[in-house]
Amino acid sequence: MIVLLCALLSLAPPTSDYETELAQIQQQTAAITGDPIEKATKHAFLVYRRASLTADYADFKAAETAIDGVIAEIGPSEDLYLLKANFDFKLHRLARAKEDLEKTPDLADDAGVAALRADLALQEGRYDEAKNGYETALRKKRTWDNLARLAYLKSKTGDVAGADKLYVEAEDEITAKEMRSYAWVELQRGLLHFDAGRYAKALEHYERASRAYSGYWLIEEHIAEVLHALGRKDESVALYRKLIERTHNPEYVSALAAILGREDFYAEADRLFQEQSALYPEAALGHHLKSMLARKSPSPDLLALAEKNVRLRPNGDAKLLLARAYLKLNEPAKARAEIAEILATPWRTPELSKFSKQVRSRVSSL
Amino acid sequence: MIELRMRQSLPLCLAVLGVLLIPRLALAADHNDPNAVNSIFADVNVSAADLYDMFGWPSDDKAGGEKVILALTFASIPRAGVLDPDMLYRIRLDPDPRPTPPSKEDESLEAIVKYADALGDKYLKLRSSEVRVTVDKDGKAHVTFLGFPKGGDFSKVIATNAVETIETPDGQSIKAYIGGRDDAFFNDLPGFFRSINYAPQLYHVPHGMAADRELKIPKTLLELEGNKLFNFDPNNPKLGQGKKDDLPADLAWSGDKFYKDANGNYRFVYSGKDAQAGRNINAIILEVPLSYITDNPKKNRIVNTWGESWVLKAANKIETEPDDRGGSRWSWFHRKSEPEKELAKYKLIDTDGVPFEDAALSERADSSQLGANNLKLARQFVIRFGHLGWGFGPSVSALGLGTCFDHDNSPVSKVVFYKTAIAAFPRVKKCFFQRLNMPDDSWNKSGLNIPLKRTFEIFLPNVCAIDMDTSGTWPYGRRPEDQVATRFLSTFLDMKSGCGGKPCNIESLGDQAFWDRTPIEPKTPPNPLKNDKPFLDHFPYLADPW
Numbered sequence: 001m002i003v004l005l006c007a008l009l010s011l012a013p014p015t016s017d018y019e020t021e022l023a024q025i026q027q028q029t030a031a032i033t034g035d036p037i038e039k040a041t042k043h044a045f046l047v048y049r050r051a052s053l054t055a056d057y058a059d060f061k062a063a064e065t066a067i068d069g070v071i072a073e074i075g076p077s078e079d080l081y082l083l084k085a086n087f088d089f090k091l092h093r094l095a096r097a098k099e100d101l102e103k104t105p106d107l108a109d110d111a112g113v114a115a116l117r118a119d120l121a122l123q124e125g126r127y128d129e130a131k132n133g134y135e136t137a138l139r140k141k142r143t144w145d146n147l148a149r150l151a152y153l154k155s156k157t158g159d160v161a162g163a164d165k166l167y168v169e170a171e172d173e174i175t176a177k178e179m180r181s182y183a184w185v186e187l188q189r190g191l192l193h194f195d196a197g198r199y200a201k202a203l204e205h206y207e208r209a210s211r212a213y214s215g216y217w218l219i220e221e222h223i224a225e226v227l228h229a230l231g232r233k234d235e236s237v238a239l240y241r242k243l244i245e246r247t248h249n250p251e252y253v254s255a256l257a258a259i260l261g262r263e264d265f266y267a268e269a270d271r272l273f274q275e276q277s278a279l280y281p282e283a284a285l286g287h288h289l290k291s292m293l294a295r296k297s298p299s300p301d302l303l304a305l306a307e308k309n310v311r312l313r314p315n316g317d318a319k320l321l322l323a324r325a326y327l328k329l330n331e332p333a334k335a336r337a338e339i340a341e342i343l344a345t346p347w348r349t350p351e352l353s354k355f356s357k358q359v360r361s362r363v364s365s366l
Numbered sequence: 367m368i369e370l371r372m373r374q375s376l377p378l379c380l381a382v383l384g385v386l387l388i389p390r391l392a393l394a395a396d397h398n399d400p401n402a403v404n405s406i407f408a409d410v411n412v413s414a415a416d417l418y419d420m421f422g423w424p425s426d427d428k429a430g431g432e433k434v435i436l437a438l439t440f441a442s443i444p445r446a447g448v449l450d451p452d453m454l455y456r457i458r459l460d461p462d463p464r465p466t467p468p469s470k471e472d473e474s475l476e477a478i479v480k481y482a483d484a485l486g487d488k489y490l491k492l493r494s495s496e497v498r499v500t501v502d503k504d505g506k507a508h509v510t511f512l513g514f515p516k517g518g519d520f521s522k523v524i525a526t527n528a529v530e531t532i533e534t535p536d537g538q539s540i541k542a543y544i545g546g547r548d549d550a551f552f553n554d555l556p557g558f559f560r561s562i563n564y565a566p567q568l569y570h571v572p573h574g575m576a577a578d579r580e581l582k583i584p585k586t587l588l589e590l591e592g593n594k595l596f597n598f599d600p601n602n603p604k605l606g607q608g609k610k611d612d613l614p615a616d617l618a619w620s621g622d623k624f625y626k627d628a629n630g631n632y633r634f635v636y637s638g639k640d641a642q643a644g645r646n647i648n649a650i651i652l653e654v655p656l657s658y659i660t661d662n663p664k665k666n667r668i669v670n671t672w673g674e675s676w677v678l679k680a681a682n683k684i685e686t687e688p689d690d691r692g693g694s695r696w697s698w699f700h701r702k703s704e705p706e707k708e709l710a711k712y713k714l715i716d717t718d719g720v721p722f723e724d725a726a727l728s729e730r731a732d733s734s735q736l737g738a739n740n741l742k743l744a745r746q747f748v749i750r751f752g753h754l755g756w757g758f759g760p761s762v763s764a765l766g767l768g769t770c771f772d773h774d775n776s777p778v779s780k781v782v783f784y785k786t787a788i789a790a791f792p793r794v795k796k797c798f799f800q801r802l803n804m805p806d807d808s809w810n811k812s813g814l815n816i817p818l819k820r821t822f823e824i825f826l827p828n829v830c831a832i833d834m835d836t837s838g839t840w841p842y843g844r845r846p847e848d849q850v851a852t853r854f855l856s857t858f859l860d861m862k863s864g865c866g867g868k869p870c871n872i873e874s875l876g877d878q879a880f881w882d883r884t885p886i887e888p889k890t891p892p893n894p895l896k897n898d899k900p901f902l903d904h905f906p907y908l909a910d911p912w
Contacts, residue, residue: 035609037612038570038610041570074612077612079570106578171679171680171681172679172681172713173713174679174680174681175452175677175678175679175680175713176452176677176678176679176680176682176683177413177452177677178680179680179683179684181680182680182681182684208684211684212680212683212684
């Protein structure tokens with residue numbers, strides 16, 4: 001009976017843009033044609049595309065297996081190494097991503113490679129290099145994604161108005177054939193408002209994103225978050241529950257635990273984080289840390305993990321997490337030192353500003 | 367408040383968006399320009415924005431007055447007969463008097479640049495009339511006529527895939543067909559791509575690998591000895607004709623002569639086969655009275671026309687209320703008209719006027735999709751023509767024909783890149799300024815003193831310039847039966863005495879007798895002489911879809 005029900009559900013027509021895209025990927029995967037090499041390559045791309053969409057770690061594993069498999073089968077291909085570089089970057093494996101890019105010398109002038117190198121620089125806290133890289137990529141190709149990259153950097157270095165202006169410019173480049181891209185930029189514009197505490201405005205952008213591309217967990221989790229910030233707790237909780245059912249994402253379990261004050265939920269979150277860490281520890285680390293910081297009592301390995309995270313990605317985000325770990329462990333002086341280190345760079349975010357005040361207040365009360 | 371979760375950093379999310387190379391999952395269409403919609407690349411899908419051809423010629427039926435036939439063709443996405451509701455197509459029209467030939471011709475680079483600058487001024491300020499077409503989700507075509515001299519702007523909703531008659535406000539009739547047809551382009555496209563070493567036709571070349579599009583070996587009409595990259599391989603006969611291999615590691619050619627077989631025959635890079643046979647397109651086809659296009663049909667004998675494809679911007683697909691992005695501080699100064707407001711919701715993707723202009727001369731650059739206002743490219747065309755000439759010129763000479771390109775009697779094609787038009791110009795001067803002979807007088811139906819066209823006049827501006835006193839055959843317009851690919855190659859012939867000491871003409875390379883007596887295999891004109899399906903002798907002229 002259950003098997004029959006599952007079969008019927010799988011035959012049901014997709015009800016959202018997200019589901020439609022997943023179904024299209026499935027159809028395209030089933031209809032792959034060409035010689036064996038071409039088929040293997042297309043298959044790897046499609047599996048990767050699915051993983052990119054679901055962000056499910058098991059899907060990522062399938063994508064990695066497919067990419068490695070096709071490279072083993074047809075030998076080194078710059079196209080595939082660029083794909084692999086993006087894959088490794090997405091999974092926070094920055095060193096591997098750099099190694100992959102070394103295998104694409106003929107793509108050195110490509111705007112996409114310039115942008116990825118700049119992404120790496122940003123993750124490693126080399127902000128000027130990142131800025132130059134994005135500007136180079138834009139000179140080569142003024143595409144929406146390169147505009148959005150520079151916008152993001154601006155948003156992290158204190159120029160929120162400049163960031164929004166670039167996001168608007170990026171949106172103007174996106175056509176009706178790229179609604180998911182448009183939705184994503186809308187989401188970023190919403191985040192600028194969210195970070196500034198303008199929650200109603202953030203929700204407007206999130207809802208517009210959802211109209212552009214419906215059923216996307218990435219948008220829905222932002223809506224759930226802002227609903228909570230707006231005091232619409234029940235709606236937020238209901239949406240988080242729905243998201244957890246769909247994605248089994250430990251971040252959302254943690255968010256639900258925080259909203260409901262249910263410390264017992266964290267055990268479930270930890271189990272799911274451990275599953276993720278078993279596959280891609282670098283990718284899971286930051287998210288797990290954030291979850292740990294939201295709990296009442298500090299985890300014994302909090303500091304070690306926060307330090308490891310900084311070693312992996314020595315940027316403002318990771319250092320701020322380390323500072324928060326220090327404060328959580330009641331070491332405000334160390335937190336202040338970490339903040340000072342961030343402030344010595346161009347990194348300026350509302351989150352940093354808010355936390356700096358918190359640290360100052362704790363230090364002065366000592 | 368409680369911080370609920372870790373923010374995903376932007377680059378990671380961008381990757382999630384799949385701003386990555388995605389394999390091509392549909393068959394490549396022809397033309398493929400600009401590069402943004404060039405489905406020949408491994409990572410770009412076929413798009414309804416990819417314009418294929420702009421045809422335009424005077425109707426042979428003069429009953430009820432002179433009429434102009436216009437046909438804009440484009441990729442049949444989602445399928446032939448079904449048009450994409452996110453698209454907006456424009457056929458733009460600019461009637462003009464035929465230019466008076468100068469009393470003394472100035473054959474200098476400055477003359478070309480001055481010519482281009484003068485036209486540039488005109489097209490910058492131009493407010494052309496246009497026919498704008500969108501198709502809704504129910505398959506109804508919304509056709510809007512804007513800027514025509516009589517009766518004001520108006521719109522009509524008509525059925526697709528049917529011949530419809532639209533009555534204009536001043537009581538004239540326009541025939542319209544919007545829907546699927548057979549692809550009217552008949553051409554050995556793989557042959558053309560082999561002639562310019564265009565690797566994406568034969569190999570998996572991602573869009574990002576710009577340097578590996580036209581490989582840096584000589585362009586040529588004849589196979590080069592030892593050219594493993596582009597020579598026909600009997601063990602891999604389908605390469606470049608639907609089959610693609612991975613790009614080889616060695617992309618160089620180090621030979622010094624054209625290939626000859628055991629019988630002393632050259633091998634043609636062209637096959638003469640129709641690569642578009644059996645394929646469909648979507649099209650907008652119109653028959654418009656000249657007296658609707660211009661209020662002075664006796665004076666304005668040239669109807670300049672070109673097509674544009676625009677894709678709806680994402681924001682306008684979902685927008686229900688104004689965004690808070692605000693307008694320019696000067697926005698009050700220029701209040702947009704309703705047609706301008708509509709157009710602002712779309713993004714220009716492709717333009718089409720002269721065949722092969724974007725593919726051969728503009729290298730499909732997205733930034734060169736300028737439509738009629740391509741005059742700023744004049745110097746670039748000289749540079750590009752110089753580069754092509756070093757490839758095609760020696761090939762033409764090897765065939766025993768005379769070439770207008772000065773290649774210093776090079777026995778084989780060469781790779782030469784120019785950085786300046788000044789350096790390239792002496793080589794291309796004759797080609798640019800020679801007048802292109804027609805095969806006979808049938809093109810000049812009026813018998814008027816219409817000067818033969820010079821090459822640079824054809825490519826600047828990028829419009830299909832329909833001469834109402836001619837048959838409208840290329841380059842006096844473009845009729846469906848014109849073999850424009852072969853005619854384009856003829857621009858490298860010496861029109862004065864290149865064909866056995868006699869003048870060449872734009873059809874010389876389509877002459878089977880020439881190939882029969884030439885030591886070459888296969889013995890065929892470069893491109894097919896006829897379309898795969900006969901054209902109709904009545905509106906909508908293009909054959910029914912397959």
